[in-house]
Each structure stands twice: as structure tokens, then as C-alpha cells.
Amino acid sequence: MHYxxxxxxxxxxxxxxxTQKNLIKIILSVAIIExxxxxxxxxxxxxxxxxxxxxxxxxxxxxxxxxxxxxxxxQAMVLTAIVISLGVLALMVAVAMRLYxxxxxxxxxxxxxxxx
Amino acid sequence: xxxxxTIVKTISRCVVGFIFLYGLYIVCYGHLxxxxxxxxxxxxxxxxxxxxxxxxxEEALKSLPFRLAKPFDSAGALAxxxxxxxxxxxxxxxxxxxxxxxxxxxxxxxxxxGIIPLCNIAIAIKVCAxxxxxxxxxxxxxxxxxxxxxxDLTTQxxx
Amino acid sequence: xxxxxxxxxxxxSVAFILPLLPKKRPRMADCLAVLATLxxxxxxxxxxxxxxxxxxxxxxxxxxxxxxLDGLSWLVLITVALVSFLVTVFSARYMEQYTARGRYYALFxxxxxxxxxxxxxxxxxxxxxxxxVAAVASYALVAFGCHEEELEASFKYAVLGSIASSFIxxxxxxxxxxxxxxxxxxxxxxxxxxxxxRAAIFSLVLFIAGFGLKAALVPFHAWLxxxxxxxxxxxxxxxxxxxxxxxxxxxxxxxxxxxFGVTAQVATALMVLGTISMVVAILxxxxxxxxxxxxxxSSISQIGYVMLGFGVGGAVLAAxxxxxxxxxxxxxxxxxxxxxxxxxxxxxxxxxxLEYATGxxxxxxxxxxxxxxxxxxxxxxxxxxxxxGVPPLNxxxxxxxxxxxxxxxGHYGFALAAVLVSIFTLAVYMKVQKYAFLGKPAEGRKSVxxxxxxxxxxxxxxxxxxxxxxxxxxxxxxxxxxxxxxQVLMDRDAYIQSVMGVASALGAGQxxxxxxxxx
Numbered sequence: 001m002h003y004x005x006x007x008x009x010x011x012x013x014x015x016x017x018x019t020q021k022n023l024i025k026i027i028l029s030v031a032i033i034e035x036x037x038x039x040x041x042x043x044x045x046x047x048x049x050x051x052x053x054x055x056x057x058x059x060x061x062x063x064x065x066x067x068x069x070x071x072x073x074x075q076a077m078v079l080t081a082i083v084i085s086l087g088v089l090a091l092m093v094a095v096a097m098r099l100y101x102x103x104x105x106x107x108x109x110x111x112x113x114x115x116x
Numbered sequence: 117x118x119x120x121x122t123i124v125k126t127i128s129r130c131v132v133g134f135i136f137l138y139g140l141y142i143v144c145y146g147h148l149x150x151x152x153x154x155x156x157x158x159x160x161x162x163x164x165x166x167x168x169x170x171x172x173x174e175e176a177l178k179s180l181p182f183r184l185a186k187p188f189d190s191a192g193a194l195a196x197x198x199x200x201x202x203x204x205x206x207x208x209x210x211x212x213x214x215x216x217x218x219x220x221x222x223x224x225x226x227x228x229x230g231i232i233p234l235c236n237i238a239i240a241i242k243v244c245a246x247x248x249x250x251x252x253x254x255x256x257x258x259x260x261x262x263x264x265x266x267x268d269l270t271t272q273x274x275x
Numbered sequence: 276x277x278x279x280x281x282x283x284x285x286x287x288s289v290a291f292i293l294p295l296l297p298k299k300r301p302r303m304a305d306c307l308a309v310l311a312t313l314x315x316x317x318x319x320x321x322x323x324x325x326x327x328x329x330x331x332x333x334x335x336x337x338x339x340x341x342x343x344l345d346g347l348s349w350l351v352l353i354t355v356a357l358v359s360f361l362v363t364v365f366s367a368r369y370m371e372q373y374t375a376r377g378r379y380y381a382l383f384x385x386x387x388x389x390x391x392x393x394x395x396x397x398x399x400x401x402x403x404x405x406x407x408v409a410a411v412a413s414y415a416l417v418a419f420g421c422h423e424e425e426l427e428a429s430f431k432y433a434v435l436g437s438i439a440s441s442f443i444x445x446x447x448x449x450x451x452x453x454x455x456x457x458x459x460x461x462x463x464x465x466x467x468x469x470x471x472x473r474a475a476i477f478s479l480v481l482f483i484a485g486f487g488l489k490a491a492l493v494p495f496h497a498w499l500x501x502x503x504x505x506x507x508x509x510x511x512x513x514x515x516x517x518x519x520x521x522x523x524x525x526x527x528x529x530x531x532x533x534x535f536g537v538t539a540q541v542a543t544a545l546m547v548l549g550t551i552s553m554v555v556a557i558l559x560x561x562x563x564x565x566x567x568x569x570x571x572x573s574s575i576s577q578i579g580y581v582m583l584g585f586g587v588g589g590a591v592l593a594a595x596x597x598x599x600x601x602x603x604x605x606x607x608x609x610x611x612x613x614x615x616x617x618x619x620x621x622x623x624x625x626x627x628x629l630e631y632a633t634g635x636x637x638x639x640x641x642x643x644x645x646x647x648x649x650x651x652x653x654x655x656x657x658x659x660x661x662x663x664g665v666p667p668l669n670x671x672x673x674x675x676x677x678x679x680x681x682x683x684x685g686h687y688g689f690a691l692a693a694v695l696v697s698i699f700t701l702a703v704y705m706k707v708q709k710y711a712f713l714g715k716p717a718e719g720r721k722s723v724x725x726x727x728x729x730x731x732x733x734x735x736x737x738x739x740x741x742x743x744x745x746x747x748x749x750x751x752x753x754x755x756x757x758x759x760x761x762q763v764l765m766d767r768d769a770y771i772q773s774v775m776g777v778a779s780a781l782g783a784g785q786x787x788x789x790x791x792x793x794x
Binding site for chain 1: 421
Binding site for chain 3: 186187189190191193194197200201203204207208209210211212213
């Protein structure tokens with residue numbers, strides 16, 4: 001069920017990226033897509049009633065730990081994916097600002113030097 | 117542009133130090149508790165960004181000058197790579213934890229994880245410097261001849 | 276083998292040293308970049324014929340990240356190294372028009388590091404990370420000139436590229452959800468054991484869409500004709516020559532053939548996508564008057580050939596047909612991939628030389644340049660004939676092999692399309708020759724000079740390669756270079772075995788650290 005909510009969020013983002021005319025809104029849509037995927041990845045590793053995947057002094061890496069903790073690997077992957085999307089978004093925002101300086105608008109229907 | 121109010125200035129001056137300290141803690145204990153280079157680096161950068169928002173970019177640039185941030189940006193990444201190459205030279209494989217192999221530490225003590233805390237510190241320097249630069253460049257884009265420094269961010273997290 | 280990580284470490288470290296160099300001495304940046312790519316080329320050449328698995332940090336495969344060197348990854352690696360070396364030599368003079376060359380080379384090196392990493396890695400998530408590193412660097416490089424068109428193309432490219440990456444990441448997440456691992460060989464093992472259910476097929480579709488977007492196959496191609504021409508010419512050569520292959524085609528076939536194992540439906544999808552790309556893009560190329568835009572459309576068309584070759588091979592393999600025919604399809608596709616890297620980067624470099632000399636990219640504003648720029652004209656002629664498939668040149672043989680594979684496996688329609696597109700390709704490039712180099716100079720065109728030697732030498736070398744690459748099909752070089760790569764695609768179990776075999780060898784001694792990660 002939760003997985004489908006993620007897919008729904010992905011669709012919302014995709015819809016936005018395809019239909020919006022404003023550069024900033026497109027960037028936000030891309031951010032929504034990335035967040036949907038990240039949420040999905042987190043939920044893959046989730047375990048109901050699981051503990052945080054941190055070994056503390058009380059229980060040194062016993063067998064009960066591995067069977068009781070949430071999977072940490074997707075969390076590590078999501079962290080990396082967030083760093084990447086941060087880089088991409090920063091770049092896109094910089095490009096959008098540059099476009100605004102040259103065209104004086106964020107509307108893509110008015111930014112049409114290229115035909116594609 | 118309107119000046120930020122005295123309340124904002126005073127409070128931010130009070131908390132900036134604590135935020136910075138907290139960032140350092142997250143970085144240094146990254147191998148024991150949740151956190152690490154990236155998270156800590158972001159917190160460190162947020163201290164400078166808060167200063168920039170409250171006091172203006174001139175003040176922020178006094179505590180982290182542009183000509184210092186740029187070398188830090190590269191140096192953090194290079195230090196991370198050097199740690200990896202150290203493993204290749206001394207341990208036989210890229211990114212072998214040479215220090216840990218030579219001096220295996222006790223679990224849960226501060227100095228037990230070999231190169232991992234060092235990697236965290238290198239990443240934190242890189243992330244802090246580049247995130248600060250990104251926000252600086254984006255907020256003063258008219259002045260800077262930007263276009264390209266901000267994307268270096270993505271590389272340091274790849275191992 | 277021991278030096279394998281240097282293929283990633285060298286460009287990455289150079290990328291971070293370059294911004295530290297003094298800005299007033301741009302020659303230092305040039306020298307450092309050329310030296311680095313030369314070192315990469317030497318390193319890649321040293322690795323010929325070797326294969327093996329490199330466990331980073333000594334962590335055993337299903338858990339740690341591995342780098343896998345085999346025939347296929349070596350072939351792409353040496354192509355990337357060769358093209359990037361020649362392109363940096365070309366850039367040294369060409370980029371004098373731009374400021375901030377340190378940054379240009381830094382981004383360039385980041386892109387090379389991303390491509391080398393994506394080619395070598397044996398881990399799905401690591402593949403995603405390296406693809407993103409290469410892609411982000413390329414978004415920035417497309418916008419490097421900071422003119423309107425460049426910014427617009429870069430924005431379009433970045434939006435579509437990051438949607439593609441999200442698809443790829445979603446596919447990886449689904450695979451992790453189903454099989455509990457991100458190591459490619461381990462995934463392959465588990466897929467063989469349990470077969471593909473619907474969710475796995477969904478992730479397969481996501482991979483085809485994601486990598487297809489990166490490789491600019493036709494329904495997903497809209498960004499390429501904007502992005503590739505807008506970049507500075509050496510970067511266009513890199514993007515069209517190797518980037519779409521390393522992070523698009525290579526990654527797609529590695530995932531399809533070595534992880535999932537090819538099925539009849541997937542093979543048909545590849546063939547259809549390939550043929551549509553081939554046909555649509557070449558028709559679009561015919562009507563272009565902007566030289567670089569024309570070249571960009573032609574790139575899509577040529578990628579279509581490569582995909583068709585892989586699809587035919589895969590179809591034969593999936594149907595349990597003759598392995599000789601399947602190998603023929605793969606051979607043609609791989610050979611065409613390498614050939615295209617060589618002649619398309621040469622064409623883009625020569626278009627850069629034309630732009631450098633005349634200041635325009637419009638074919639109608641050129642004309643008669645053959646007399647004034649003999650070296651550029653010669654190099655461009657060789658590349659045009661090669662891409663058009665004129666007999667003794669490399670492009671002829673690779674297309675011939677693909678068409679032969681189509682015919683001998685009974686796909687006559689696809690073979691016919693390939694032949695027709697080849698004729699159209701020749702027509703497109705004859706148009707380039709006619710309007711740029713032959714005939715009378717266009718009205719109002721100033722007289723121009725040949726470009727400097729630092730730009731002529733890489734073009735000449737690439738032209739010589741175009742002339743000589745047919746020799747790769749002789750039994751000796753073929754056995755050393757192309758056959759190992761074909762073998763990787765033919766034999767999925769061998770790939771899985773080569774990686775997972777290392778697991779047991781390295782297994783001992785790390786058990787305590789591992790328990791947490793193995794859920």
C-alpha cells in the first residue's frame with residue numbers, strides 16, 4: 001500500500017515536470033520525483049517494530065541485533081542519492097537564474113531559441 | 117533591502133557557535149553514532165549560512181573568506197582520495213583501512229575505526245566549503261562569473 | 276589489475292587539483308589535463324587482455340563494491356581513454372576562446388572519472404552514482420558558454436537526465452526490494468534462481484527507459500539534438516563520441532545481458548527501439564542546416580544501429596539459436612560502437628575546427644573551405660565516408676556485420692531498414708561535404724586559415740584510426756580485442772562466476788563486520 005503512495009507521488013512529480021510552464025515549478029517537480037524515489041528506497045529497508053541500526057554498548061553485534069534492526073543499506077543509499085540530487089538541483093537553479101537574467105522570464109513558452 | 121532586526125542578529129550570534137560545535141561533534145563521532153562527514157558538513161555550512169542571512173555576506177565572508185573556501189573545497193576531496201590511495205600503497209587494495217589493520221582499536225572508543233573518522237573529516241571540509249560556496253554563488257550570481265563550481269558536490273560520497 | 280582503481284582516482288584527483296592552479300597560467304591546466312588523459316590511455320592500454328575482479332578495500336563481493344574488468348569493460352574503457360586524450364589535446368587550442376579553462380578541465384575530468392567508474396563497477400548503486408557524476412559534469416559542460424541556447428539546452432538536458440536517473444534509482448530500489456542485493460553478479464545469480472516476476476519486469480522496463488533516455492534512443496531523444504550542439508565542440512565530441520555509450524548503451528546492455536539475462540521480449544524491444552531511432556533520426560538529420568545539429572541527429576541514428584545489433588544477438592541467444600549468429604550480432608554492435616566513437620568524435624572536432632575558423636555552424640554560410648582548410652577537409656571526408664559505410668573503411672564492415680546478422684537470423688525487415696538508413700547516412704554526409712568544403716564560397720564569407728597544429732594533429736590521428744580500424748577484424752586483433760567482449764555478452768554465467776568466485780576467496784576474516792549489513 002505504502003509503495004503505491006510512493007508511485008503516486010512519483011506520478012505527481014512526473015505530471016508536474018511534463019505540464020508546468022515555469023522553470024522553478026519544473027525544478028520542484030523534479031525534486032518531488034527524486035523524493036518519491038528516496039522515500040520508496042527508505043521503505044524498502046523499513047521493518048515494522050525494528051530498532052535503529054546502531055550497535056550500542058549493551059548489545060554487541062549479536063544475532064538478535066541483525067534480525068531486529070531496520071536495514072541500514074537503503075538509508076546509506078538514500079543519503080548518497082540526496083547528495084547527488086542536491087548537486088543536480090543546485091546546478092538547475094543556477095541555470096534557471098541565468099536564464100532569468102538573459103530572458104527576464106521564467107516561462108518556458110517564452111524561452112524558445114531552440115526547437116527540438 | 118531592509119536590515120535584519122536586532123533580535124535576529126543577537127540570537128543568531130548566540131547560536132552560531134553552538135551550531136558549529138554540534139557540526140564538529142557530528143563529524144568527529146560519525147563512526148560511532150548516526151551522522152558523519154556529509155551530515156556534519158551540512159551543519160557546519162548551515163552555521164555560516166545563518167551568519168550570512170542574519171549579518172549579510174560581508175560578515176560571513178569574514179569568517180570564511182572566498183579565497184579560503186575554494187581551496188578547502190578541493191582539499192577536502194583530495195584528502196579523501198589520498199586516504200584511498202594510502203590503502204592502495206600500504207594495504208594492497210584501494211581504500212583498505214590501513215590504520216585499523218595496524219592498530220585495531222577497542223569497539224566504542226573514539227580512536228578505533230582507523231581511516232573512517234579521517235574520511236569523515238575530509239568529506240565534512242569538502243561539503244561545508246562547497247555548500248557554502250553554492251549558496252554564496254547563487255545569492256550573488258550577478259557578481260560571480262559562476263557556472264560550474266556547484267556540481268563538484270556529488271563526487272565525495274561515492275565510496 | 277592492481278592499478279585498476281587508478282582509472283578512477285587519476286581523473287578525480289586531477290579534477291580537484293585543477294581549480295587550485297593559478298588562474299594566470301592557463302597553460303599549466305592544459306598540460307596537466309593532457310598528461311592525465313595520456314596516463315589514463317597508457318594505463319588502459321596496459322590492461323589489455325587482462326580480466327579480473329577488484330574488491331575495493333578488500334571487502335568481499337556481495338557486500339563490498341567491486342570493480343570488474345573483462346573484455347567488454349576494457350573495450351569501452353580504451354575507447355573512452357583514447358577519445359578523451361585526443362579531445363584534451365584539441366581543447367588546448369580550441370578553448371582559448373573561453374575563460375576559466377581550469378574549471379573546464381575540472382568538469383571534463385569529473386566526466387571522465389564518472390564514465391570510467393560506470394564502466395568498471397560491478398555494483399548497481401555504484402553504477403548509478405558514477406552515471407550521475409558523469410551526467411552532472413556534462414550538464415554543466417553543456418552550459419559552459421553561458422549563452423541563451425546553451426543554458427536552455429542544459430536545462431532541458433538536466434531535467435530529462437535527472438528524471439532518467441530517478442527511473443534508474445527506482446529500478447535499483449525495486450531490485451533491492453526483491454532480491455536483497457545490489458551487486459550485479461549476485462543479483463544475476465538470484466534472478467536465475469527465482470526467475471522474473473512482475474515487479475522484476477517492471478524494474479527491467481524502468482532500466483530500459485532510464486538508460487534509453489541517457490543513450491537517447493528515439494522516443495527518449497528530445498534532449499540530445501539541443502544539448503550536443505550547444506556544448507563547446509570538444510565536449511560535443513565527448514558527449515556524442517563516448518558519454519552516451521558509456522553511461523547509456525554500455526550500462527543498459529550490462530544490466531540486460533549480465534544481470535537479467537536477455538529474453539525474447541527484451542531483445543525485440545531493443546531491435547524495435549534501435550530501428551526506430553535509426554530511421555527517424557536520419558530523416559531528421561537530412562533536413563538540418565546547422566552542422567552540429569545534423570551530427571547530433573546522426574549520432575542517434577548510429578546508436579540505433581548499435582542497439583539493433585545487440586537486439587539481434589540477444590534475440591538469437593534467447594531463442595536458443597546458433598551461437599555463431601548471436602556472436603555475429605554482438606560483434607557488429609560492439610565494433611560499430613567503437614567505430615562510431617572514433618568517427619563521430621572526429622566529425623565533431625572538425626565541425627569545431629570549422630566553427631573556430633569561420634565563426635559559424637550554418638552549412639549555407641560555408642562553402643569552398645576545402646582549399647583553405649585541407650587537413651580539416653581531408654579528415655572530415657574520411658569520417659564522412661566511414662560513417663556512410665563506404666567499403667574499405669571501418670563503418671562499412673561494422674554495418675555489414677550487423678546486416679548479415681539480421682539476415683542470417685531471418686529478420687529481413689530490419690536488415691532492409693539498416694541498408695536504407697546506410698544510404699541515407701551517406702546522403703547526409705555528402706550534403707555536408709558539398710556545402711562545407713566543395714563548391715564556391717558563400718557570399719560574404721571571409722577567407723580563412725587552417726586551424727593550428729594542436730587541433731590538426733588529433734584530427735589527423737582520428738582519421739588514420741578510421742582508415743586503419745578495419746584491421747581490427749583480422750583474426751589476430753579480433754581475438755585479442757573484440758572476441759573477449761563478445762564472450763562476456765554471450766556467457767552470463769561466466770560473468771556471475773567470475774565475481775562470485777572471488778567472494779569465497781576473500782570471505783574469511785570479515786564475518787564480524789558483516790552481520791549488520793546482511794539483513
